Amino acid sequence: MPEFTEYAPGTPCWVDVTSPELDRTISFYVELFGWEFEQDSRPEAGGYAMFSKDGKLVAGATPPQQEGMPSSWATYLATDDVDATVGRIREAGGSLLLEPLDVFADGRMAVAQDPTGAAFSIWQAGEHHGAQLANEPGSLAWNECQTNDAETAAAFYCAVFGYEVEAVPMGQGEPYRVLKLGEKSVAGIFELNDELRGAPASWATVFAVADADEAVARAQELGGTVLVPPLDIPDVGRFAALQDPVGAVFQVLADPAS
Secondary structure, eight states: OOOOOOOOTTSEEEEEEEOSSHHHHHHHHHHHHOOEEEEOOSGGGTTOEEEEETTEEEEEEEOOSSTTOOOEEEEEEEOSOHHHHHHHHHHTTOEEEEEEEEETTTEEEEEEEOTTSOEEEEEEESSOOSOSOBSSTTSEEEEEEEESOHHHHHHHHHHHHOOEEEEEOOTTSOOEEEEEETTEEEEEEEEOOTTTTTSOOEEEEEEEESOHHHHHHHHHHTTOEEEEEEEEETTTEEEEEEEOTTSOEEEEEEOTTO
16 A cells, blocks of 8 residues: 655645544544554643554544534644745634644645634644645545535636536536546535534544444444445545534545445
């Protein structure tokens, strides 16, 4: 399995979960995905933990920066220049939730919100480039913006990161929008359907698994909740949506060939 050492600007490069019960969250994902973890011992790091799979970094976990913040997964989009990207975010109608800051020698980041309300982070690599393993069981498989206004979201992200959009029909509803850098599909935009319309916009984190049904059963054993039972998506794979015991929502996807 190849190791990822760099990410093109606009590519999801990292995910981390914020949790007010960090030990409980870490235990859940270690048991579910077979991850190892190591917490940063520097006092300024605030207990940030790095998850790894087979010795390669896959995700992070952090306590909340403010009291009362719910547990959630965050998507980081790669950039060569955080400050320039922040300028484009503002020009395109987005806003900042966290101004640019340096994270030790690891990199430089900011947290933003698109015009539809979905929060995302941007990451300029220093010593930390992002996930070293992806698209393998127990690692990041996909990220998508789930929103009530896919057209506005797509226009925003294209303006900021230079994506091209491929529209994939989805029955009677809005098409699924695939964000592409050249020929490479890097992320998606999903318009919330009637059942979910009105829910807050967010970026979803999807992890690859060998068997979606087994992953769902194991998550339930560990105290997780099933939000969407396993279902087959043509040409994509077998998918399910889950919530961990502390409240963070994530998704799992088994490749149709597995």
